[in-house]
Amino acid sequence: MQIDLSGKTALITGASAGIGLAIARGLAQAGASVTLCARDAQRLAAAVAALQAEGLQAQGVVADLATATGCQALVAAVPGVDILINNLGIYGTQDFFALTDEDWENFFQTNVMSGLRLSRHYAQGMKAHGWGRIQFISSESAINIPADMVHYGVSKSALQGLSRGLAKVLAGTGVTVNTILPGPTRTEGVQAFFANLAQEQGISVPEMEVRFFRENRPSSLIGRFATPEEVAHLCVYVASPQASATTGAALRVEGGIVESII
Structure with a gap:
């Protein structure tokens, strides 16, 4: 199978590092013109420069998508795209009883509302183009909600x-919508997190790391x-024309952690 996204435009949020940057690189390698969005201008510029150095079509937009204002700024800079990857997310362990309303609101705005706002806008253009x-x-964690990250698991659910x-x-518009469920992934943030725990x-x-997989x-x-x-x-496959019959699905790439056959 050869995935060709030539002529397609893609927007990836939370894309200055980790999974977001890997998705951006994969989509660009398949021929898409990618826009990376993040709130740290310096890290975003470095990520875009790295992709451009590889001969890939990439640009960056700085915006804090945890706010409605940030989402509006992104939409103004990039009015329409063919592929939207809502990757932005935050995580962290915390005792359930110590979580405040503000903590819950922060996770909901970042992990849920950012994707909702962007999807509400970009889906209309996709629908019009078919x-x-x-x-x-x-x-x-949306399925196996961790006891020490209830707030995170709920936001992902x-x-x-x-x-x-x-x-x-x-339905029936030619636009597909899916969730991707990674498991523990060796991103920069996770590496720093585990270094602190160690x-x-x-x-x-x-x-x-051995203890984590054995115990958690x-x-x-x-x-x-x-x-x-x-x-x-x-993610690149799901964004491709070949995945046209895959929609409304929760697709797992979590190493078999979830104890379910469906």
Whole structure:
């Protein structure tokens, strides 16, 4: 199978590093012209420069998509796209009883409302053109909600409902909507997170990772972190013309952690 996205435009949020940058690179390598969005101007410029140095079509837009104003700024800069990857998300462990209303609101605005606002806008143009791809990058935590990250898991579960509902709204239009469920992935943020945990517990990072899978993700069938590129491979396929019959789905790339055959 050869995926050709020549002539297509794609927007990837939270794209200055990690899974977002890997998806942007994969889409661009397939021929798409990609726009990366992030709120850190310096990191975003470095990511765009890296893609351009590889001969890929890429540009960047700086915006804080956790706010309505930031989403409006992005839409003004990029009025329409063929492919929308709602990758922006935050995470972190916290005791459930210590979570404030402000904590919940921050996670909901960042993880859910950013994608909702952008999808509401860009889906209309896709519908008018009779073709489009919308993806929400969720998590296996949407199904296996961690006790120490209830707020994160709930926000990702919300994406499942949003994606399925929007797929129904766009039924028969040529626009597909899906969620992608990565598992533990070796991004820069996760590496820093585990380095801190290892230091707190007085063990090495490799030991911390082994302990994590043994104690927190024992059902993992691969027993390791996925790479951002492994997640991106699925996203590129789902964004392709070949995936035209895949919509309203929750597609897992989580190493077999979820104990379900469907």
